[in-house]
Amino acid sequence: MNSTQELLPPLREELHCTAGPRDADGAPTWTLHDPANNRFFRLGWVDFEIVSRWGLRQAEAIVQAINAQTTLQVDAERVATLGQFLLVNNLLRLQGDGGIQLLRKQAGLQQLSWQQWLLHNYLFFRIPLVKPDRLLAWLYPRVAWVYSRGFGLCICGCALLALFLISRQWERFITTFSYFFNWSGLLQYGAALAAAKILHELGHALTAHRYGCRVPSMGVAFMVMYPVLYTDASETWKLQNRRQRLAVAGAGMAAELGLAMLAALAWCFLTDGPLRSGAFLLATSTWIITLTVNLSPFMRFDGYYLLADWLGVDNLQPRSFAYARWHLRRLLFGCQEVPPERLAPRMQRIFVAYAWTTWLYRLMLFLGIALLVYHFFFKLLGIALLVVEVGWFIVRPIWTEMRTWKSLSVATWSNPRSRLSLSLAMGFLVLLLIPWQDHVNVPALMKAERYAEIYLPRAGRLDVWQLQTGSRVAQGELLAAFSSSELDFQAQHSALERVMVDRQLAYHGLEQRLATRRRIWLKELESASSKQAGYQLQRRQLEMRAPFAGVVLDLNDTVQAGQWLAEGQALMIVADLSSQLIEVYLEEADLQQAAGATAAIFYPEDPDLPGIACTVQAIEQGNSARIPALLASVNGGEIAARIDAQQQLVPEAAVYRMLLRPQADAAMPALAHPAVLRGSVRLDTPAISPIEKIWNRIVTVLIRESGF
Structure with missing residues (x-):
């Protein structure tokens, strides 16, 4: 089919062509139907004129007939291009050994291994x-x-x-x-x-x-x-x-x-x-x-x-993809190639916008499917399918497009647009490779080093309640006193039990029948003594005393003396404000970089409050099983967390607790609630490059998921 004098293979007899809908620009179209494969092909005006004269069997004859009988002007190259399309889609009737060999070759290319x-x-x-x-x-x-x-x-x-x-x-x-x-x-x-x-x-x-x-x-x-x-x-x-x-x-x-x-x-x-x-x-x-x-x-x-x-628009996706790739090359390299098709300005914008939106949508979809496949199958197969998903549907199309850039002419690579694109690419690469990220920002919580939340251990009546928010208390000082008539009755009953058992033991030698029960009474005495000690401990627990010297905060102002309160009722917070501690929770990928921190500054969530210079005290080697409520995402914090069956806040990913202490000369802000303050900490660390940071995250995930 390379020579204009060579006879063209005839079309298959069962093909038939019918009028199609008008194109977007109003031009007529025709539909070529292959009933054997139930496939349809849309033909434009030029292609239809060529196909309708295919019986002339020679490219030059077809060209002369079209140029003479219509207002169109075509050349032999256009006929050859359409002929190649018809050949690839098996729309031609091939004969002889050459035709059979070509059909076998096409069939071989279409056969796939089971993989x-x-x-x-x-x-x-x-x-x-x-x-x-x-x-x-x-x-x-x-x-x-x-x-x-x-x-x-x-x-x-x-x-x-x-x-x-x-x-x-x-x-x-x-x-x-x-x-x-x-x-x-x-x-x-x-x-x-x-x-x-x-x-x-x-x-x-x-x-x-x-x-x-x-x-x-x-x-x-x-x-x-x-x-x-x-x-x-x-x-x-x-x-x-x-x-x-x-x-x-x-x-x-x-x-x-x-x-x-x-x-x-x-x-x-x-x-x-x-x-x-x-x-x-x-x-x-x-x-x-x-x-x-x-x-x-x-x-x-x-x-x-x-x-x-x-x-x-028929075949919207492949046509928009082809046009968007051409548009990308023209945008990056100023290519002067002929576009895949001529489009009105409005349709050009639609094609480019649709292609890019579809690519981004598919990127997110295939990543989601990859993760779904990974979690749905057992881990080893899931990893293999995840690699296939990402490689075949995401990396392969990008690599294929980049390979086509190698075929661009020298003039294209040397024009100003190409030099600008290469300069931007090199600048981006430099930003990835140069170690310029010298800090880590992590969520943190500043609170009193000694900090106690006081709850009522069991139901009781409030008898003593004389404190106010901000009151200073000494260690062991009475904070509140409760009483429980039920507990008093049980304590008295256990005391009477012990008295009765003591008397029985005192007279066990007077009668022989009582002497045989000595062991039983000793066990009953032990039980009665244990009960009495337990009730006495519970009565002492109803007297709330300060665990250390500090300040009373968050006093429950809804209770008053003489009121009955339920078990677990929050009463107050006692905090020692003389020393503060800052808790930082690091992601696993930031752990190595944060280990070399040279300085740190705590920034309160309130922008009106100043930053506080800190020193690193310790980093826990094991990941934290629980996190503070104020830092959890369910309470507006930055750490993704969920509530487990024990109603505890559990981080979704591994986090590591770091302890910092404000420097001695750091100016502490005057706070209305100085016991707990949410914010973030900037850790000054040895500089690393973004690519190294990305690599650390990848290695972290691989190590975490390596157990099969």
């Missing part, structure tokens, strides 16, 4: 289940009324009525969610979701059948082993009217929304039971999840085809 097949298909593969054309031919006449205007108005009326009725019992409607957090609820949700998805796919299939399109198959697809139903509606490519294609793409979501509106109305009239529960699920979660997934235009779901048909 390659698994790599390409483990994330997404389809299993066709039915060929629904006969079912659709029987079903469509019986449900054709759903496409009428009257039915649409009826659904809108039902939606308005359902919203009105639900608004009158909104609280009851919302609280219904809590009924499904059990196995029975999950089964009901699965059944409702399956019904909604079947209706969704039938919506696509019936609408495609309505416009004369064949539906080759319906079945189930697996996305990261999660099953979803699918409908092969590829024949909608032959529809000339883009509104019809929009109708097919949106029919699934329209069917689910209609079902949701009817289910919402049914919920208002049904009595409590399985039917009402199913109606609630169909009216809420199922269609919301469907819209969230299907409306996304960045993956090839309904939203993508809706956007492509609305813009009037």
Whole structure:
């Protein structure tokens, strides 16, 4: 096919071409259908004129015919390019040994090893289940009324009525969610979701059948082993009217929304039971999840085809990707290459914006899938699949694009735009390699070194309560005194028990029968003495005394003498303000750098307060199992934490406690609540480069996850 005099291979006889929809710029298009593979190809005006004259069998003859019979001007190179496209897609009828060899070569290239097949298909593969054309031919006449205007108005009326009725019992409607957090609820949700998805796919299939399109198959697809139903509606490519294609793409979501509106109305009239529960699920979660997934235009779901048909752009993703790559090269290197296609300025902006948004979306999606795969499978396989995910779907496309930059001409690399891009890249590389990060900022808490929260150990009546916030107390000084009539009674009862046992032991020698019970009485005496000592200890605990000399803070001003208080009631805080300590919690990746800290400054959360110079006292070698409440994310702190079964705050990632002490000459701020102060600490450390810091984080994660 390189020579203009060489005979061109003929087109396959079963191919047929029909008029297609108008292009975005109003130009006519044609659709070439390959029925053997059920593939469709969109041809522009020039390509159609070439294909329609392919029977001339010579490139030069085709060129002369087009130039003479139309207003177009083409050359043999354009014919050769189209011929190569037809050859690659097996649209030509090849004959002879050369043709057979070429077909064998193409078949060999398409054959994949089981490893390659698994790599390409483990994330997404389809299993066709039915060929629904006969079912659709029987079903469509019986449900054709759903496409009428009257039915649409009826659904809108039902939606308005359902919203009105639900608004009158909104609280009851919302609280219904809590009924499904059990196995029975999950089964009901699965059944409702399956019904909604079947209706969704039938919506696509019936609408495609309505416009004369064949539906080759319906079945189930697996996305990261999660099953979803699918409908092969590829024949909608032959529809000339883009509104019809929009109708097919949106029919699934329209069917689910209609079902949701009817289910919402049914919920208002049904009595409590399985039917009402199913109606609630169909009216809420199922269609919301469907819209969230299907409306996304960045993956090839309904939203993508809706956007492509609305813009009037076939093959939106590959075309926008190709144009965005060309635009990137022109932006970075000032390339003067011909763009992949001529576009209006508005469409250029749409292509570039869509491509970049899709790339960023896929980057986050594939990273998320990689982490999902890692956590879903056992660790060794999870790591392998994580590497495959990141390498194949993220690193490989970037590396492929960068390899194409090597083919740029010398003139391109030497123009001002390229020099600017290279300068910026070198500057960024220098910033990564030069050790300039000489500090670490970490969350911290400054508090009194000796600090005690006083709680009531058991229920009692408050008898003595004479302190005030800010009162100074000496070690052992009475803070509050409580009494408990129940405890007094139990103490008296145990004392009487002991007296009785003592008397029995005193007279055990007078009678022989009493002497045989001596061991029993000794055990009872030991038990009675232990009970009495325990009750006395509890009575002493009701007298709250200062554990050390300090200042009373956060006095509970809601209690007063004579009041009965429950066990665990917070009473006050006693703090020794003569010495302060600062707790710092380091991430594992910052531990090595922070170990060489030469100076530190504590910055209170309140910007009006001055910084406090500190000295490093110690770093704990083991990670902290608990963190202070003020530093936890659940209380507005910076450390990600959760509440465990013991109602304790547990950090999500490993953190290490570092202790600092304010310098002797540091000016301490005057605080209304000086016992605890939240803030952050800047640790001055030996400088390291950003790339070294990134490497330390990677090594930390690898070490943490290395246990299989």
